[in-house]
Amino acid sequence: MISEAAYLHFLNSLLDGDKKQCIQIVDNLIEQNVSVKEVYLNLFQRSMYRIGQMWEKERCSIGNEHVATKIIEGLIEYVAVSSLRDRTDKKLALVTCLDKEYHELGARMVTGFLEALGWNTLFVGANISPSEIMKLIREKMPDVVGISSSFYMNITRLMNLIQLIKEEFPDQEIIVGGQALAEGRSECLSSFSNVHYITCLNGLEKYLAQTHRL
Numbered sequence: 001m002i003s004e005a006a007y008l009h010f011l012n013s014l015l016d017g018d019k020k021q022c023i024q025i026v027d028n029l030i031e032q033n034v035s036v037k038e039v040y041l042n043l044f045q046r047s048m049y050r051i052g053q054m055w056e057k058e059r060c061s062i063g064n065e066h067v068a069t070k071i072i073e074g075l076i077e078y079v080a081v082s083s084l085r086d087r088t089d090k091k092l093a094l095v096t097c098l099d100k101e102y103h104e105l106g107a108r109m110v111t112g113f114l115e116a117l118g119w120n121t122l123f124v125g126a127n128i129s130p131s132e133i134m135k136l137i138r139e140k141m142p143d144v145v146g147i148s149s150s151f152y153m154n155i156t157r158l159m160n161l162i163q164l165i166k167e168e169f170p171d172q173e174i175i176v177g178g179q180a181l182a183e184g185r186s187e188c189l190s191s192f193s194n195v196h197y198i199t200c201l202n203g204l205e206k207y208l209a210q211t212h213r214l
């Protein structure tokens with residue numbers, strides 16, 4: 001459980017660019033055994049969504065948002081590394097963004113969450129061409145491909161990438177997430193088989209429990 005006071009302290013530290021204070025708050029939560037999922041969702045995601053709203057209302061600058069993004073990027077990695085777990089039945093997930101998709105914190109968070117559950121992961125990150133993603137899939141043969149799409153203008157790129165993967169690997173399990181598909185836009189995935197839209201880490205946890213026994 002993350003108190004409102006801890007969240008507000010973290011948000012203010014983030015907006016101040018005070019990385020050391022942010023680390024201190026995260027360390028305290030980890031010491032109190034707050035889960036990776038909770039830190040990711042109720043501290044990092046909540047803060048970035050709030051910063052997005054402030055940015056829209058010009059209550060914080062693009063510079064403040066960029067600094068916050070960089071701090072969160074480091075912290076996602078930090079929490080994932082400090083919670084790494086090993087499993088005997090290791091599976092591999094390849095998590096990527098799309099060509100011209102520059103939002104990568106969601107994809108990194110999903111990767112960190114999977115790592116904390118003991119999965120092997122390949123985090124590809126932002127702005128990568130479909131042909132390079134295909135090369136990686138051929139080479140690594142992941143159990144699951146995760147695709148993150150935040151900007152709605154990239155939906156056609158998302159559909160094209162899924163089409164490409166399915167032509168070569170019809171059975172490939174694909175999970176898709178990100179705000180581009182919010183508000184009913186995930187309907188566009190219904191024509192593909194074994195492609196699942198997942199809105200956040202809670203949904204991912206449920207999905208993995210049902211399909212991969214976590």
Ligand code: B12
Pocket residue numbers: 041044045048049051052053055056065069095100101102103104105106107109110145146147148149150151152153175176177178179180181198199200201202204
């Ligand atoms: C930081 C930020 C940026 C940074 C990103 C830097 C980086 N390294 O990631 C920069 C400055 C590059 C940026 C640029 C732009 N941005 Co921006 N950005 C944001 C902001 C403030 C935070 C994003 C974030 O990190 N959120 C936190 C993460 C953890 O949340 P998340 O991505 O939703 O991820 C969760 C779930 O969605 C899901 N999920 C995500 N991916 C995946 C993948 C899988 C496989 C699964 C299972 C689940 C999953 O699980 C995650 C954890 O729960 C958001 C505001 C917001 N509401 O998020 C706007 C926002 C995403 N941006 C937006 C826009 C419009 C833009 C720009 C067009 C702005 C501009 N005019 O230039 C450009 C587009 C760039 C591009 N082509 O990609 C819009 C997108 C609207 C839409 N849906 O299309 C938002 C929502 C702001 C808004 N309200 O208008 N942005």
